[in-house]
Amino acid sequence: MIIFMRGALVLLLIFLCSCTHYPFGQNKASSCNLCKVVCEHRAIACNKICRNSPSQCAAFRKQSVSEAYLYYRHEQYVKGGEIIRDLNSYRDPLQCRKTTCNCRADYRICVQACTGAISKQLRSTV
Numbered sequence: 001m002i003i004f005m006r007g008a009l010v011l012l013l014i015f016l017c018s019c020t021h022y023p024f025g026q027n028k029a030s031s032c033n034l035c036k037v038v039c040e041h042r043a044i045a046c047n048k049i050c051r052n053s054p055s056q057c058a059a060f061r062k063q064s065v066s067e068a069y070l071y072y073r074h075e076q077y078v079k080g081g082e083i084i085r086d087l088n089s090y091r092d093p094l095q096c097r098k099t100t101c102n103c104r105a106d107y108r109i110c111v112q113a114c115t116g117a118i119s120k121q122l123r124s125t126v
Contacts, residue, residue, distance in 0.1 A: 043106070
């Protein structure tokens, strides 16, 4: 009896699914435009968090280091602990030497991926 009910339920679900509209041949232009909009939003978010220029990176680093140090001092004061670290303990000398991201290249690849083909160029390192 349970097997019969389970089979009837499966058949009912199959029949219900066959009645729904499935947009198999969806408009490619609208999906491509939607994909490009997603790429633009990602590029905007990337530009907000990216700090590729050394001056921007140094300014942000100085601010974040001082905030972290002040937070540490406050924590130690609240705990009644001893302040062992100094401001230089929070500095990373190599932080601004590396590039964090390339938003323009990421955007270009994202838009190419929307069309379905990513073109690559071989470049020599010499």
